[in-house]
Amino acid sequence: MSLTIDDIRDAAERIRGEVVETPCLASRTLSELAGCGVVLKFENLQFTASFKERGALNRMSRLTPAERAAGVLAISAGNHAQAVAYHAQRMGLPATIVMPRFASGVKVASTRRFGAEVVLEGLTFEDARAVGMRILQERGLTLVHPYDDPAIAAGQGTVALEMLAQQPSIDTLVVPVGGGGLIAGMAVAARAVAPGVRIVGVQTERFPAAWNAVHDGNREAGTVTMADGIAIGRPGAENVAVIRELVDDVLLVDEGDIEQAVLTLLEIEKTVVEGAGAVGLAAVMRHRDAFAGRTAGVVLSGGNIEPLVLAEIIQRGMVRSGRLTRLLVSVRDVPGRLAGVAELLGRLGANIDEVHHQRAFSALSLERVQIEIVVQTRGPEHGAGAPRRGLRRGAAGLELQELLESLGRADGRVLAHLVLGAPGGHERVAGDDLPQLLDRGVGGDDEAADERHLTGGGHEASGGGLLADPGLVALEVAVDLLGGLGVAGEQQEHRGQLYAISGLGEPP
Numbered sequence: 001m002s003l004t005i006d007d008i009r010d011a012a013e014r015i016r017g018e019v020v021e022t023p024c025l026a027s028r029t030l031s032e033l034a035g036c037g038v039v040l041k042f043e044n045l046q047f048t049a050s051f052k053e054r055g056a057l058n059r060m061s062r063l064t065p066a067e068r069a070a071g072v073l074a075i076s077a078g079n080h081a082q083a084v085a086y087h088a089q090r091m092g093l094p095a096t097i098v099m100p101r102f103a104s105g106v107k108v109a110s111t112r113r114f115g116a117e118v119v120l121e122g123l124t125f126e127d128a129r130a131v132g133m134r135i136l137q138e139r140g141l142t143l144v145h146p147y148d149d150p151a152i153a154a155g156q157g158t159v160a161l162e163m164l165a166q167q168p169s170i171d172t173l174v175v176p177v178g179g180g181g182l183i184a185g186m187a188v189a190a191r192a193v194a195p196g197v198r199i200v201g202v203q204t205e206r207f208p209a210a211w212n213a214v215h216d217g218n219r220e221a222g223t224v225t226m227a228d229g230i231a232i233g234r235p236g237a238e239n240v241a242v243i244r245e246l247v248d249d250v251l252l253v254d255e256g257d258i259e260q261a262v263l264t265l266l267e268i269e270k271t272v273v274e275g276a277g278a279v280g281l282a283a284v285m286r287h288r289d290a291f292a293g294r295t296a297g298v299v300l301s302g303g304n305i306e307p308l309v310l311a312e313i314i315q316r317g318m319v320r321s322g323r324l325t326r327l328l329v330s331v332r333d334v335p336g337r338l339a340g341v342a343e344l345l346g347r348l349g350a351n352i353d354e355v356h357h358q359r360a361f362s363a364l365s366l367e368r369v370q371i372e373i374v375v376q377t378r379g380p381e382h383g384a385g386a387p388r389r390g391l392r393r394g395a396a397g398l399e400l401q402e403l404l405e406s407l408g409r410a411d412g413r414v415l416a417h418l419v420l421g422a423p424g425g426h427e428r429v430a431g432d433d434l435p436q437l438l439d440r441g442v443g444g445d446d447e448a449a450d451e452r453h454l455t456g457g458g459h460e461a462s463g464g465g466l467l468a469d470p471g472l473v474a475l476e477v478a479v480d481l482l483g484g485l486g487v488a489g490e491q492q493e494h495r496g497q498l499y500a501i502s503g504l505g506e507p508p
């Protein structure tokens with residue numbers, strides 16, 4: 001590539017004072033969790049919440065007076081759109097941003113807020129690109145490409161200059177890769193100022209083009225990812241050439257790793273990072289061997305995440321860590337039963353988050369209703385003593401055990417039926433895999449039939465008939481284990497399985 005360290009130093013001069021020199025801070029807690037030094041570069045704290053301002057501003061600062069007067073055009077549904085719109089407005093340039101029609105309302109609104117003309121055209125990104133190129137010709141505008149331009153890569157490369165000056169202990173740079181402008185610029189900069197530094201790119205398994213390039217692989221691309229900022233099928237050719245020459249490795253992470261990294265950054269660093277911005281931390285947590293004994297400088301490249309997506313990530317994290325538990329309760333359809341269950345849960349200290357009372361959408365027989373209750377629990381910490389056999393399956397399992405023991409203590413007659421469901425269908429597990437709770441047995445004709453509906457298989461162990469006792473309410477407890485924080489192999493193995501435990505005496 002024609003890109004040199006002088007281009008990047010020149011870019012640094014051009015953008016100085018106009019983009020934020022973001023903090024670059026060591027994280028003690030993340031270092032402990034990851035087992036290596038972790039230093040974070042907070043590019044999510046740029047005004048438009050991503051590093052994209054650096055490249056966009058550098059490119060636009062090089063326009064001739066005639067080009068400035070005519071204006072610029074960008075084709076982007078994401079961070080680049082906002083970066084171009086914001087700096088064009090500051091510089092007094094007319095900006096046209098072409099986005100596909102599916103672009104998120106939040107991003108469209110913030111791009112418009114920066115005074116750009118937003119053209120929403122095309123069902124796919126390719127359609128939008130075609131429209132954009134036509135407008136470019138018609139109006140005589142200058143294209144500001146998101147990554148395939150040396151002036152863009154030079155601007156992005158200033159991230160590495162800053163990081164290595166702010167934290168000289170960094171010996172490995174960990175960089176998200178989409179179109180490759182960021183890593184190409186950073187690699188050229190780092191090789192010049194700190195030749196021994198390792199440079200590691202990170203992609204999502206769903207869009208592995210750069211990984212393919214360095215590993216001579218042919219992994220196929222998917223269609224969607226929560227790291228939409230790096231969902232690029234074909235990185236810039238010159239960027240790929242730099243990656244091949246200067247980058248030491250490209251690592252892949254999956255959607256679960258990314259989700260977990262977003263949550264970890266929120267919980268530990270109190271910082272909001274979008275999926276693409278979190279892949280660096282995701283890689284450090286997942287590929288621990290690659291970072292052992294090193295100090296990883298991780299670029300948190302952007303913070304533009306949809307609030308609803310963030311809310312969902314938080315909720316799912318609470319489920320995984322045992323702070324939200326879902327109970328499916330089957331009760332006879334007579335007045336007062338819902339109140340009885342609610343009262344029982346209240347006494348156990350489980351705060352109710354949601355209740356759904358299902359008649360039509362229940363697989364139970366006609367005289368019963370299914371109540372789905374989501375309760376806030378106190379997490380695994382208050383689970384008493386060592387985990388019991390068969391329930392060692394992670395935080396949610398412990399919490400479930402605690403809850404069941406409490407329920408048992410409440411009326412002294414817990415009857416448990418544990419069914420493990422494989423993701424595609426339920427499967428009954430017997431023998432050593434079952435918790436001791438199961439040893440107490442469950443069964444009964446009518447109720448067993450109900451359970452077969454719910455769980456895909458009955459269990460004819462000892463104790464049959466108790467649940468058919470008209471004086472009893474059957475309680476079915478189901479917890480989705482979405483796979484582990486932290487993440488022990490065992491938890492991963494049980495990802496997506498359904499734990500169902502049924503049987504409880506009448507609430508008083």
Ligand SMILES: Cc1ncc(COP(=O)(O)O)c(C=O)c1O
Pocket residue numbers: 050052078079080146147156176177178179180181182183229230274276277301302303
């Ligand atoms: C948040 C975020 N991180 C990383 C990238 C990847 O940058 P590049 O396309 O230069 O590889 C992007 C690109 O838009 C992004 O928005």
